[in-house]
Amino acid sequence: MTNYHDQVPFTIDATFSDAVFAENPEPRCPCILLLDTSGSMSGEPIAQLNNGLLQTFKSELMADEMALKRIELAVVTFGPVEVISEFQSADTFNPPTLKANHDTPIG
Template sequence: MRRLPVYLLLDTSGSMRGEPIEAVNTGIRVMVSALRQDPHALETVCVSIITFDADANVVVPLTALDELQVPQISTPQSGPTHLGRALETLGTRIRQEIRRSTSDQKGDWAPYLFVMTDGKPSDLMVFEEQCPKIRSIGFASIIGCVAGPKARKEDLAPLCDHVVALDTMDSAGFSSLFKWVTAAISGGNRSMGATATVSLPPPPPEIQIVV
């Protein structure tokens, strides 16, 4: 069975402390639960979670959905938003984890990347350097979410195919966001290297597609 890799890059900088990160934890549980109710997703989807603050941390390496232990993600008291470093880590993980097609077997489906942040990348030069490298990998779709009043769609536009805005950083908002991401993941598979655009499902009222 060909795998459908899904990578989540989640902002855990100091500004996410408290209700926002608890809401993200709720959202992840909602997403995993919903995917597990889809028989096709249960057979194909693998999930990796990478968090970023002053450093980038692989909280969950690429793991099959039926084996995934949902982590409890926390944040430091304070700290920067090193999204560029997270993209570097992602590039390394992709090279290690994605199965490429060979003469004997088909490789993984093109992976999905979901990036959530509530602020501007602190390591802007690294971020700008990494964006074209990540885009060249061949993701089925790169979806960004800017959450809260300090995040701007322009900050993720160089990286993402689609950027959505989430105004409220509470459990209801993040649950809606992750349900929508689940629908996008379940919407179809695409082989690595294919050029067709993946269409996204209509977003719920709490979410606005801005790019």
């Protein structure tokens, strides 16, 4: 019998061409944004999360030249687990608009 709260394994395949590294030889720093989109986030909480991603996180990221060269971003949500965006360079990151749904599987 499977426990409802057991972790569901998933993988993210990130492939980069040699040309990407030739243009930007900076070391990479993978960053996964793990975001709650369960039902308990409906209303104001999900609106604040979306605003924080678009206004604060994106603008701070774009203002940091070192981060733009080094950070590779992926977005994963839980409630349930879903890969929203695969790894991509910070300069091409466009925050998704998230919606709260499903049950709250934590707490």
